[in-house]
Amino acid sequence: MPRLIRAALERAGIDNPDRVSTGVDVIGDIAIVRLEGFSRREKRRIARSLMQDMKNIRAVFEQEGGIEGELRLRKLKHLSGESRTLTVHRENGCIFRVDVAKSYFSPRLSTERLRIVGLVGQKERVLNMFAGVGPYSVPIAKFAGAMVTSCEINDYAARLHEENNRLNKVEGLVSVVAMDAMDLPERAKLKFDRILMPHPSQANNFLPKALRMAKKRGVIHYYRHVLGRDEGEAKDALRTELSELLPPRSKYTIRKVREVGPRWLEMVAGVRLPP
Ligand SMILES: C[S@@+](CC[C@H](N)C(=O)[O-])C[C@H]1O[C@@H](n2cnc3c(N)ncnc32)[C@H](O)[C@@H]1O
Structure with missing residues (x-):
């Protein structure tokens, strides 16, 4: 379980972390989480808690399934914060405008x-x-x-x-x-x-x-x-x-x-x- 998600679970007061999270990707000011076995309400609580922990995050989406199709896109569901998928990401000394969806x-x-x-x-x-x-x-x-x-x-x-x-x-x-x-x-x-x-x-x-x-x-x-x-x-x-x-x-x-x-x-x- 990634550290960020474990902290968000604790903060959201959700115990029994046997359920699975295979990760969180942060792209610009958007966090994309993968959560399995949690109810919709729990996912939203985790997302809100993530936003409290990470002040630079403006939106949280859940990724459903893998990265698919010819264009290799993620299927995303909005969980918390702003409902936009366009962001600016910094990597290796460069700036990238990315639409995560x-x-x-x-x-x-x-x-x-x-x-x-x-x-x-x-x-x-x-x-x-x-x-x-x-x-x-x-x-x-x-x-x-x-x-x-x-x-x-x-x-x-x-x-x-x-x-x-x-x-x-x-x-x-x-x-x-x-x-x-x-x-x-x-x-x-x-x-x-x-x-x-x-x-x-x-x-x-x-x-x-x-x-x-x-x-x-x-x-x-x-x-x-x-x-x-x-x-x-x-x-x-x-x-x-x-x-x-x-x-x-x-x-x-x-x-x-x-x-x-x-x-x-x-x-x-x-x-x-x-x-
Ligand atoms: C795994 S992604 C890698 C993208 C980029 N190199 C990166 O690291 O972010 C593969 C990319 O190839 C593009 N792609 C898929 N089939 C293609 C094709 N036949 N010709 C050109 N681009 C293609 C997809 O839209 C996708 O952006």
Whole structure:
């Protein structure tokens, strides 16, 4: 049970904390909680109590189920405070306008995003195939100074990404294309040094496309949700998948990003393509 929720339960006078909370995400001034086994009235009390504990929170929503669909959206129910889903979130020295209901955003990935920013060189041309509101692309441009093309199928998320480019003064370095990554044009002149594929439930379907857009010796960051009892098992499963998808003589390292559910891990392979 997350500490914040446990404190809110105590304050709300709800005992028997056997019931489950799988977490709280704070995005800007909005808190999103996951609560199972509580009545509607109890959920509202917990939400009010959370707002008392966290003075910067203006709204609390409950997330029902997982993050779903092609656009990877949360299904949210309002519990307390203001009934708005648009907020401003600060992460890794950047500012992001995010709509927590109409665009994907997870604050749990901030460390991974920072790791990627640290790998990018200034002269690189980077493609982010699944860009969301820009939490990878914007800091890559701002801190590595690289040119980034962001692709995003959700028109609204793409518009927020453009606003975020302006807010962070990187509109000269980042271009956003609102389209299906599968339809990105493949031109010999437009090959990328580095391609980001932060869409772990679907990246496998897009890897052949990424391979056609990457330069020789280019790098691909390939994110996947993998079933495994532990990190070792998840690595083995991802190795098997990559052995079928990558060209011969590709090199890669695999690391765990985070746990996403019982026996499900988010993993990332950093792939270096052959000459
Ligand atoms: C898991 S989210 C990651 C977003 C962003 N990189 C981040 O970290 O916040 C995947 C994103 O890919 C977008 N997406 C899904 N299918 C797509 C496609 N075929 N082409 C382009 N974008 C797509 C979704 O709308 C979503 O914003």
